[in-house]
Amino acid sequence: MHPDSADHQDILARDLVLPCGGRLKNRLCKSAMTEGLADAANRATGRHVTLYRRWAAGGAGLLITGNVQVDRRYLERAGNIVIDGEQSARQIQGLEALAAAGSEDGTQIWMQLSHAGRQTPKLVASEPVGPSEIPLALPGGRFGRPRALTDDEITRVVTRFGEAAAVARDCGFHGVQVHGAHGYLLSEFLSPRVNQRSDRWGGILENRARLLLECVRSARASTGTDFAVGVKLNSADFQQGGFSFDECLAVIELLNQEGVDLLEISGGTYEQPRLLGIDGLEPVFEEKVRESTRAREAYFFEYAAAARSVASMPLMVTGGFRSARGMSEALSSGQVDMIGLGRPLCLDPDFPARILSGELAVAPDVERGLRIGPGILGPHSPIRLIKTINGFAKIGWYYEQIYRLADGLEADLGMSGFKALMAYEKTEKAKSRALQANRQ
Numbered sequence: 001m002h003p004d005s006a007d008h009q010d011i012l013a014r015d016l017v018l019p020c021g022g023r024l025k026n027r028l029c030k031s032a033m034t035e036g037l038a039d040a041a042n043r044a045t046g047r048h049v050t051l052y053r054r055w056a057a058g059g060a061g062l063l064i065t066g067n068v069q070v071d072r073r074y075l076e077r078a079g080n081i082v083i084d085g086e087q088s089a090r091q092i093q094g095l096e097a098l099a100a101a102g103s104e105d106g107t108q109i110w111m112q113l114s115h116a117g118r119q120t121p122k123l124v125a126s127e128p129v130g131p132s133e134i135p136l137a138l139p140g141g142r143f144g145r146p147r148a149l150t151d152d153e154i155t156r157v158v159t160r161f162g163e164a165a166a167v168a169r170d171c172g173f174h175g176v177q178v179h180g181a182h183g184y185l186l187s188e189f190l191s192p193r194v195n196q197r198s199d200r201w202g203g204i205l206e207n208r209a210r211l212l213l214e215c216v217r218s219a220r221a222s223t224g225t226d227f228a229v230g231v232k233l234n235s236a237d238f239q240q241g242g243f244s245f246d247e248c249l250a251v252i253e254l255l256n257q258e259g260v261d262l263l264e265i266s267g268g269t270y271e272q273p274r275l276l277g278i279d280g281l282e283p284v285f286e287e288k289v290r291e292s293t294r295a296r297e298a299y300f301f302e303y304a305a306a307a308r309s310v311a312s313m314p315l316m317v318t319g320g321f322r323s324a325r326g327m328s329e330a331l332s333s334g335q336v337d338m339i340g341l342g343r344p345l346c347l348d349p350d351f352p353a354r355i356l357s358g359e360l361a362v363a364p365d366v367e368r369g370l371r372i373g374p375g376i377l378g379p380h381s382p383i384r385l386i387k388t389i390n391g392f393a394k395i396g397w398y399y400e401q402i403y404r405l406a407d408g409l410e411a412d413l414g415m416s417g418f419k420a421l422m423a424y425e426k427t428e429k430a431k432s433r434a435l436q437a438n439r440q
């Protein structure tokens with residue numbers, strides 16, 4: 001056991017009672033990670049059940065699913081679960097089984113709800129949608145030019161979030177998380193760089209935040225006051241002219257009125273993937289946030305700590321936490337209430353339990369060598385396309401580990417970035433073909 005682990009364990013193991021009355025058994029949360037495990041009709045499968053049973057046994061107090069989409073035309077990837085319109089009996093049974101598996105050991109499971117917006121890959125939709133017709137500035141031609149949504153379509157998005165939240169509740173989930181981060185539709189509306197509308201959904205921040213707020217209200221209205229409704233929000237987009245930290249604080253003040261149960265602070269977009277601690281192709285645009293020596297490993301901690309002064313709901317910060325010390329110091333600062341964990345749970349589904357018991361002090365660092373090749377072929381390549389491809393290889397590597405866990409295997413820490421990239425490309429293409437065939 002680590003020398004001072006008893007103190008760490010104590011603070012991480014405390015329960016948290018949410019505004020809706022729900023109780024999380026400890027302060028560790030598995031953050032949303034897209035699973036890509038749905039079948040060609042975008043239904044939950046037995047692989048979801050295996051995966052979530054393993055994660056529930058792994059000790060976290062809260063599991064948040066990967067992004068479940070509310071519009072089957074615009075997915076983040078072909079293997080997303082979709083809740084859109086009438087649900088088949090098979091989908092309901094699959095979701096019930098997933099919720100039951102994720103609830104084992106007194107764990108709470110929430111469904112993340114999202115609309116992929118302009119970050120819908122071309123393999124899924126050649127013409128995605130967004131607030132305005134501004135395409136993603138990424139090389140490689142993976143994303144089409146978006147069409148601007150009409151007012152009626154935006155109103156329909158709001159209804160979809162409410163309908164999907166009601167399905168989540170009926171299937172046994174304890175809550176939903178509205179995905180307002182990472183450059184998907186709701187985050188696109190928040191960004192003055194991507195949202196150039198002049199109607200009630202664009203312009204001043206109150207208008208750009210309207211879609212997020214309406215979706216939160218819609219989810220709450222369809223589920224009631226004793227069901228958890230959370231939000232994931234960017235601290236900033238880290239792009240010139242993008243959603244800024246000052247605006248993030250103003251949005252939190254608006255969310256204070258909405259009875260949000262947990263606000264998760266993250267950051268970045270596909271163009272600037274700060275959520276994973278990766279820099280995009282353009283320079284990182286960062287405002288000065290107050291200095292803090294605490295929890296340096298968690299790269300959004302300073303933002304979350306500064307948000308504490310305006311946020312009236314419980315706060316969670318996600319991104320970079322790897323050590324028991326970093327997690328417990330963040331909590332004992334009193335500035336955050338929950339710790340979000342992503343990648344460590346792809347490598348070791350028991351990571352939270354090992355941290356809580358003091359068996360492990362820090363997660364292994366597996367990312368340093370993760371790249372498609374050395375030098376000019378690596379993540380710091382001056383060639384824009386190669387730099388972007390290395391980003392996809394990294395994410396693909398975690399996708400492959402999630403597949404292994406869902407198949408009842410252990411993670412393969414020795415897998416090369418190149419192999420992961422090839423597997424990722426092959427699987428995404430095959431799943432997209434199956435999706436298109438199923439749509440005909």
Ligand SMILES: Cc1cc2nc3c(=O)[nH]c(=O)nc-3n(C[C@H](O)[C@H](O)[C@H](O)COP(=O)(O)O)c2cc1C
Pocket residue numbers: 031032033034065066067112179181182232266275276318319320321340341342343344395398399
């Ligand atoms: C494989 C993978 C899939 C992810 N999918 C999602 C997602 O569906 N929704 C979301 O909000 N964030 C997603 N994320 C971001 C994580 O929730 C988290 O914010 C990020 O990984 C940083 O935390 P970490 O340093 O503990 O991994 C994903 C991250 C990874 C690695």
